Amino acid sequence: MPAGGKVKSARLFPELFSHVDPGERLRVLEVGCAQPETVDFFSRFKCRLQFLDLYASPSLLEDQGSKSEAELSPGFRKALALPKSEKYDICLFWDVMQYMTGPAIRALCGALEPHLHKRTRAHALGVHSVLTASDLAEYAIVDDKTFRLKPCRLPGLEYRPHPQAELAEMLTVFKIERAMLMGDGTVEMLMASKPYWDSD
Amino acid sequence: MIGTGIQVNGDITGDEDLTIDGKLEGSLKLDSNEVQVGKTGIVKADVSARIVKIDGRVDGDIIGQEKVVITRSGNVRGNIKAPRVTLEDGAIFKGSIDMDPGDSAKAQAEALAKKTNGQSPSATQPMKLESGDKEAALSAKSS
Numbered sequence: 001m002p003a004g005g006k007v008k009s010a011r012l013f014p015e016l017f018s019h020v021d022p023g024e025r026l027r028v029l030e031v032g033c034a035q036p037e038t039v040d041f042f043s044r045f046k047c048r049l050q051f052l053d054l055y056a057s058p059s060l061l062e063d064q065g066s067k068s069e070a071e072l073s074p075g076f077r078k079a080l081a082l083p084k085s086e087k088y089d090i091c092l093f094w095d096v097m098q099y100m101t102g103p104a105i106r107a108l109c110g111a112l113e114p115h116l117h118k119r120t121r122a123h124a125l126g127v128h129s130v131l132t133a134s135d136l137a138e139y140a141i142v143d144d145k146t147f148r149l150k151p152c153r154l155p156g157l158e159y160r161p162h163p164q165a166e167l168a169e170m171l172t173v174f175k176i177e178r179a180m181l182m183g184d185g186t187v188e189m190l191m192a193s194k195p196y197w198d199s200d
Numbered sequence: 201m202i203g204t205g206i207q208v209n210g211d212i213t214g215d216e217d218l219t220i221d222g223k224l225e226g227s228l229k230l231d232s233n234e235v236q237v238g239k240t241g242i243v244k245a246d247v248s249a250r251i252v253k254i255d256g257r258v259d260g261d262i263i264g265q266e267k268v269v270i271t272r273s274g275n276v277r278g279n280i281k282a283p284r285v286t287l288e289d290g291a292i293f294k295g296s297i298d299m300d301p302g303d304s305a306k307a308q309a310e311a312l313a314k315k316t317n318g319q320s321p322s323a324t325q326p327m328k329l330e331s332g333d334k335e336a337a338l339s340a341k342s343s
Contacts (some may be wrong), residue, residue, distance in 0.1 A: 034293040050296040057291050
Protein backbone atom coordinates (compact mmCIF):
# COMPACT_ATOMS: atom_id res chain seq x y z
CA MET A 1 0.00 0.00 0.00
CA PRO A 2 1.15 3.52 -0.70
CA ALA A 3 2.64 5.25 2.34
CA GLY A 4 0.43 8.34 2.05
CA GLY A 5 -0.53 11.27 -0.17
CA LYS A 6 -3.08 11.41 -2.95
CA VAL A 7 -3.18 8.34 -5.13
CA LYS A 8 -4.71 7.72 -8.54
CA SER A 9 -5.72 4.47 -10.14
CA ALA A 10 -4.61 3.53 -13.64
CA ARG A 11 -6.41 1.21 -16.03
CA LEU A 12 -4.44 1.52 -19.26
CA PHE A 13 -0.95 1.96 -17.84
CA PRO A 14 -0.24 -1.80 -17.56
CA GLU A 15 -0.79 -2.14 -21.31
CA LEU A 16 2.35 -0.14 -21.96
CA PHE A 17 4.21 -3.27 -21.02
CA SER A 18 2.32 -5.68 -23.27
CA HIS A 19 4.98 -5.43 -25.99
CA VAL A 20 7.94 -5.48 -23.63
CA ASP A 21 10.46 -8.25 -24.11
CA PRO A 22 11.97 -8.77 -20.62
CA GLY A 23 15.19 -9.94 -22.23
CA GLU A 24 15.70 -6.64 -24.02
CA ARG A 25 16.74 -3.34 -22.49
CA LEU A 26 13.66 -1.17 -22.02
CA ARG A 27 14.20 2.50 -22.84
CA VAL A 28 11.87 4.84 -20.99
CA LEU A 29 11.53 8.62 -21.24
CA GLU A 30 9.66 10.24 -18.39
CA VAL A 31 8.61 13.86 -18.81
CA GLY A 32 8.72 14.69 -15.14
CA CYS A 33 10.79 14.77 -12.03
CA ALA A 34 12.62 11.63 -10.87
CA GLN A 35 10.62 10.05 -8.06
CA PRO A 36 11.78 7.29 -5.72
CA GLU A 37 8.74 5.10 -6.39
CA THR A 38 9.23 5.35 -10.16
CA VAL A 39 12.89 4.36 -9.96
CA ASP A 40 11.91 1.48 -7.71
CA PHE A 41 9.15 0.36 -10.13
CA PHE A 42 11.53 0.27 -13.09
CA SER A 43 14.27 -1.42 -11.08
CA ARG A 44 12.60 -4.73 -11.94
CA PHE A 45 13.43 -4.13 -15.61
CA LYS A 46 16.68 -4.15 -17.45
CA CYS A 47 16.18 -0.57 -18.53
CA ARG A 48 17.41 2.92 -19.23
CA LEU A 49 15.27 5.52 -17.54
CA GLN A 50 15.69 9.09 -18.78
CA PHE A 51 14.06 12.01 -16.99
CA LEU A 52 13.08 15.17 -18.82
CA ASP A 53 12.10 17.51 -16.03
CA LEU A 54 10.29 20.40 -17.73
CA TYR A 55 9.45 21.83 -14.31
CA ALA A 56 13.17 22.31 -13.77
CA SER A 57 13.23 24.54 -16.88
CA PRO A 58 10.70 27.13 -15.66
CA SER A 59 11.30 29.56 -18.51
CA LEU A 60 10.22 26.93 -21.02
CA LEU A 61 6.73 26.52 -19.57
CA GLU A 62 6.25 29.94 -18.00
CA ASP A 63 7.08 31.89 -21.18
CA GLN A 64 5.17 29.72 -23.63
CA GLY A 65 2.05 31.92 -23.68
CA SER A 66 2.36 33.84 -26.93
CA LYS A 67 5.20 31.94 -28.57
CA SER A 68 4.93 30.00 -31.81
CA GLU A 69 6.02 26.42 -32.35
CA ALA A 70 9.09 27.67 -34.25
CA GLU A 71 10.07 29.93 -31.36
CA LEU A 72 9.60 27.17 -28.79
CA SER A 73 11.25 24.30 -30.68
CA PRO A 74 14.91 25.17 -29.91
CA GLY A 75 14.12 25.36 -26.20
CA PHE A 76 12.54 21.89 -26.15
CA ARG A 77 15.37 20.38 -28.18
CA LYS A 78 17.87 21.90 -25.76
CA ALA A 79 15.93 20.68 -22.71
CA LEU A 80 15.68 17.18 -24.15
CA ALA A 81 19.40 17.03 -25.01
CA LEU A 82 19.00 13.37 -25.85
CA PRO A 83 21.72 11.33 -27.52
CA LYS A 84 20.98 11.37 -31.27
CA SER A 85 20.80 7.60 -31.55
CA GLU A 86 18.59 7.13 -28.48
CA LYS A 87 15.13 5.70 -29.28
CA TYR A 88 12.52 5.20 -26.59
CA ASP A 89 10.12 2.29 -26.14
CA ILE A 90 7.91 4.11 -23.64
CA CYS A 91 7.22 7.82 -23.09
CA LEU A 92 5.42 9.00 -19.95
CA PHE A 93 3.88 12.47 -20.06
CA TRP A 94 1.56 12.46 -17.04
CA ASP A 95 -0.58 15.63 -17.14
CA VAL A 96 2.02 18.11 -18.40
CA MET A 97 0.13 18.73 -21.66
CA GLN A 98 -2.72 20.27 -19.68
CA TYR A 99 -0.27 23.02 -18.78
CA MET A 100 1.12 23.55 -22.29
CA THR A 101 -0.13 25.59 -25.23
CA GLY A 102 -0.80 23.91 -28.57
CA PRO A 103 2.41 25.29 -30.11
CA ALA A 104 4.38 24.06 -27.09
CA ILE A 105 2.91 20.55 -27.40
CA ARG A 106 3.77 20.52 -31.11
CA ALA A 107 7.30 21.74 -30.35
CA LEU A 108 7.75 18.97 -27.77
CA CYS A 109 6.48 16.41 -30.28
CA GLY A 110 8.89 17.70 -32.92
CA ALA A 111 11.81 17.40 -30.52
CA LEU A 112 10.78 13.85 -29.63
CA GLU A 113 10.20 12.58 -33.16
CA PRO A 114 13.79 11.45 -33.89
CA HIS A 115 13.69 9.40 -30.70
CA LEU A 116 10.59 7.32 -31.46
CA HIS A 117 10.43 4.00 -33.25
CA LYS A 118 7.76 1.79 -34.72
CA ARG A 119 6.68 0.28 -31.41
CA THR A 120 7.05 3.29 -29.15
CA ARG A 121 4.07 3.58 -26.83
CA ALA A 122 3.18 6.55 -24.67
CA HIS A 123 0.95 7.36 -21.72
CA ALA A 124 -0.64 10.66 -20.76
CA LEU A 125 -3.41 12.08 -18.61
CA GLY A 126 -5.95 14.55 -19.95
CA VAL A 127 -9.44 15.73 -19.14
CA HIS A 128 -12.83 14.77 -20.56
CA SER A 129 -14.13 18.32 -20.25
CA VAL A 130 -12.20 21.57 -20.10
CA LEU A 131 -14.28 22.37 -17.01
CA THR A 132 -12.63 19.51 -15.13
CA ALA A 133 -10.52 20.87 -12.29
CA SER A 134 -6.95 19.73 -11.96
CA ASP A 135 -4.19 19.93 -9.39
CA LEU A 136 -0.80 20.36 -10.98
CA ALA A 137 1.16 17.45 -9.60
CA GLU A 138 4.25 15.37 -10.03
CA TYR A 139 3.55 11.68 -10.46
CA ALA A 140 5.22 8.63 -9.00
CA ILE A 141 4.53 5.04 -10.05
CA VAL A 142 3.63 3.00 -6.98
CA ASP A 143 2.74 -0.05 -9.07
CA ASP A 144 1.37 -0.65 -12.56
CA LYS A 145 -2.14 0.33 -11.45
CA THR A 146 -1.43 3.07 -8.91
CA PHE A 147 0.20 6.48 -9.12
CA ARG A 148 1.02 8.80 -6.25
CA LEU A 149 0.54 12.56 -6.74
CA LYS A 150 2.97 14.98 -5.14
CA PRO A 151 2.91 18.80 -5.06
CA CYS A 152 4.52 20.39 -8.10
CA ARG A 153 7.51 22.67 -7.77
CA LEU A 154 5.96 25.18 -10.21
CA PRO A 155 2.55 25.64 -8.57
CA GLY A 156 1.79 28.85 -10.50
CA LEU A 157 1.70 27.28 -13.95
CA GLU A 158 -1.40 28.20 -15.94
CA TYR A 159 -3.91 25.38 -16.41
CA ARG A 160 -4.69 25.03 -20.13
CA PRO A 161 -6.93 21.97 -20.50
CA HIS A 162 -7.42 20.73 -24.05
CA PRO A 163 -10.47 18.80 -25.24
CA GLN A 164 -9.41 15.35 -26.37
CA ALA A 165 -10.10 16.00 -30.07
CA GLU A 166 -7.91 19.13 -29.98
CA LEU A 167 -5.17 17.33 -28.10
CA ALA A 168 -5.21 14.54 -30.68
CA GLU A 169 -4.43 17.13 -33.37
CA MET A 170 -1.66 18.73 -31.33
CA LEU A 171 0.03 15.37 -30.78
CA THR A 172 1.72 15.37 -34.15
CA VAL A 173 3.80 12.26 -33.47
CA PHE A 174 1.37 10.20 -31.43
CA LYS A 175 -1.97 8.59 -32.18
CA ILE A 176 -4.31 8.10 -29.23
CA GLU A 177 -4.91 4.36 -29.24
CA ARG A 178 -7.25 4.13 -26.28
CA ALA A 179 -8.69 6.61 -23.82
CA MET A 180 -10.28 5.73 -20.50
CA LEU A 181 -12.52 8.15 -18.63
CA MET A 182 -11.91 7.95 -14.91
CA GLY A 183 -14.28 8.79 -12.09
CA ASP A 184 -12.67 12.17 -11.37
CA GLY A 185 -13.21 13.42 -14.93
CA THR A 186 -9.66 12.83 -16.03
CA VAL A 187 -8.84 10.71 -19.05
CA GLU A 188 -6.05 8.18 -19.18
CA MET A 189 -4.60 7.88 -22.67
CA LEU A 190 -2.53 5.18 -24.30
CA MET A 191 -0.73 6.29 -27.44
CA ALA A 192 1.38 4.86 -30.25
CA SER A 193 3.98 6.57 -32.39
CA LYS A 194 2.05 8.11 -35.29
CA PRO A 195 4.48 8.24 -38.20
CA TYR A 196 4.84 4.49 -38.08
CA TRP A 197 1.17 3.86 -37.32
CA ASP A 198 0.18 5.68 -40.52
CA SER A 199 2.68 3.72 -42.58
CA ASP A 200 1.60 0.30 -41.28
CA MET B 201 38.46 10.73 3.97
CA ILE B 202 38.46 14.09 2.24
CA GLY B 203 37.44 16.51 4.99
CA THR B 204 35.25 19.59 4.72
CA GLY B 205 38.19 21.96 4.35
CA ILE B 206 39.98 19.90 1.70
CA GLN B 207 39.80 20.38 -2.07
CA VAL B 208 41.30 17.80 -4.42
CA ASN B 209 41.89 18.37 -8.13
CA GLY B 210 42.89 15.18 -9.93
CA ASP B 211 42.22 11.48 -10.34
CA ILE B 212 41.76 9.17 -7.38
CA THR B 213 42.19 5.38 -7.58
CA GLY B 214 42.82 2.78 -4.88
CA ASP B 215 41.41 -0.06 -2.82
CA GLU B 216 39.98 1.60 0.27
CA ASP B 217 36.57 3.03 1.09
CA LEU B 218 36.38 6.80 0.81
CA THR B 219 34.18 9.50 2.34
CA ILE B 220 34.15 12.93 0.73
CA ASP B 221 32.98 15.85 2.84
CA GLY B 222 35.08 18.39 0.93
CA LYS B 223 35.50 19.08 -2.78
CA LEU B 224 36.76 16.86 -5.56
CA GLU B 225 37.28 17.75 -9.20
CA GLY B 226 38.64 15.10 -11.55
CA SER B 227 37.77 11.40 -11.46
CA LEU B 228 37.26 8.75 -8.81
CA LYS B 229 37.69 5.02 -9.41
CA LEU B 230 37.40 2.61 -6.48
CA ASP B 231 35.67 -0.33 -8.14
CA SER B 232 35.99 -2.72 -5.18
CA ASN B 233 35.08 -0.22 -2.51
CA GLU B 234 32.44 2.08 -1.16
CA VAL B 235 32.31 5.82 -1.80
CA GLN B 236 30.21 8.13 0.30
CA VAL B 237 29.69 11.76 -0.62
CA GLY B 238 28.73 13.48 2.62
CA LYS B 239 26.21 16.29 3.00
CA THR B 240 28.93 18.90 2.60
CA GLY B 241 30.65 17.01 -0.21
CA ILE B 242 30.80 18.52 -3.71
CA VAL B 243 32.08 16.25 -6.46
CA LYS B 244 32.61 17.32 -10.05
CA ALA B 245 33.86 14.03 -11.38
CA ASP B 246 32.87 10.72 -12.89
CA VAL B 247 32.64 8.21 -10.05
CA SER B 248 33.06 4.45 -10.26
CA ALA B 249 32.84 2.26 -7.15
CA ARG B 250 31.23 -0.91 -5.79
CA ILE B 251 28.71 1.07 -3.76
CA VAL B 252 28.12 4.81 -4.14
CA LYS B 253 26.10 6.66 -1.50
CA ILE B 254 25.38 10.34 -2.08
CA ASP B 255 24.23 12.73 0.63
CA GLY B 256 25.81 15.76 -1.05
CA ARG B 257 26.26 17.02 -4.60
CA VAL B 258 27.66 15.17 -7.62
CA ASP B 259 28.02 16.54 -11.14
CA GLY B 260 29.21 13.65 -13.26
CA ASP B 261 28.43 10.12 -14.37
CA ILE B 262 28.28 7.40 -11.72
CA ILE B 263 28.92 3.68 -12.10
CA GLY B 264 28.03 1.45 -9.17
CA GLN B 265 29.18 -2.17 -9.48
CA GLU B 266 26.62 -3.16 -6.84
CA LYS B 267 24.34 -0.20 -6.13
CA VAL B 268 23.92 3.57 -6.05
CA VAL B 269 21.93 5.33 -3.34
CA ILE B 270 20.93 9.00 -3.48
CA THR B 271 19.62 10.06 -0.09
CA ARG B 272 17.09 12.79 0.68
CA SER B 273 19.81 15.44 0.83
CA GLY B 274 21.53 14.20 -2.34
CA ASN B 275 21.67 16.17 -5.58
CA VAL B 276 22.99 14.47 -8.71
CA ARG B 277 23.33 15.71 -12.28
CA GLY B 278 24.63 12.97 -14.51
CA ASN B 279 23.97 9.47 -15.75
CA ILE B 280 23.92 6.49 -13.42
CA LYS B 281 24.70 2.90 -14.31
CA ALA B 282 24.22 0.20 -11.67
CA PRO B 283 22.33 -3.04 -11.08
CA ARG B 284 20.27 -1.32 -8.38
CA VAL B 285 19.55 2.37 -7.84
CA THR B 286 17.70 3.82 -4.87
CA LEU B 287 16.40 7.37 -4.77
CA GLU B 288 15.12 8.60 -1.42
CA ASP B 289 12.21 11.02 -1.11
CA GLY B 290 13.56 14.55 -1.47
CA ALA B 291 16.58 13.56 -3.52
CA ILE B 292 17.20 15.63 -6.65
CA PHE B 293 18.28 13.82 -9.77
CA LYS B 294 18.69 14.96 -13.35
CA GLY B 295 19.88 12.54 -15.97
CA SER B 296 19.38 8.92 -16.90
CA ILE B 297 19.52 5.68 -14.97
CA ASP B 298 20.70 2.40 -16.48
CA MET B 299 19.64 -0.57 -14.40
CA ASP B 300 20.10 -4.30 -14.86
CA PRO B 301 18.52 -6.04 -11.89
CA GLY B 302 19.53 -9.59 -12.78
CA ASP B 303 17.37 -12.69 -12.90
CA SER B 304 15.09 -12.34 -9.85
CA ALA B 305 13.78 -8.89 -10.68
CA LYS B 306 13.66 -9.74 -14.37
CA ALA B 307 11.22 -12.54 -13.49
CA GLN B 308 8.88 -9.88 -12.07
CA ALA B 309 9.15 -7.90 -15.29
CA GLU B 310 8.34 -11.02 -17.29
CA ALA B 311 5.28 -11.60 -15.11
CA LEU B 312 4.09 -8.03 -15.74
CA ALA B 313 4.62 -8.36 -19.49
CA LYS B 314 2.80 -11.72 -19.56
CA LYS B 315 -0.07 -10.30 -17.49
CA THR B 316 -0.76 -7.63 -20.10
CA ASN B 317 0.35 -9.46 -23.23
CA GLY B 318 -2.35 -9.91 -25.82
CA GLN B 319 -4.69 -7.42 -24.14
CA SER B 320 -3.59 -4.44 -26.21
CA PRO B 321 -5.87 -3.14 -28.94
CA SER B 322 -5.05 -3.81 -32.55
CA ALA B 323 -3.26 -1.14 -34.56
CA THR B 324 -6.37 -0.43 -36.62
CA GLN B 325 -8.68 0.17 -33.67
CA PRO B 326 -10.04 3.72 -33.74
CA MET B 327 -9.65 6.11 -30.82
CA LYS B 328 -12.46 5.72 -28.36
CA LEU B 329 -13.30 6.91 -24.90
CA GLU B 330 -14.00 4.16 -22.44
CA SER B 331 -15.25 4.55 -18.90
CA GLY B 332 -13.12 3.46 -15.99
CA ASP B 333 -16.05 2.80 -13.69
CA LYS B 334 -19.83 3.24 -13.43
CA GLU B 335 -19.55 6.74 -12.04
CA ALA B 336 -17.43 7.76 -14.99
CA ALA B 337 -19.83 6.18 -17.44
CA LEU B 338 -22.70 8.18 -15.98
CA SER B 339 -20.76 11.43 -16.06
CA ALA B 340 -19.78 10.76 -19.68
CA LYS B 341 -23.44 10.32 -20.65
CA SER B 342 -24.54 13.44 -18.86
CA SER B 343 -21.81 15.72 -20.23
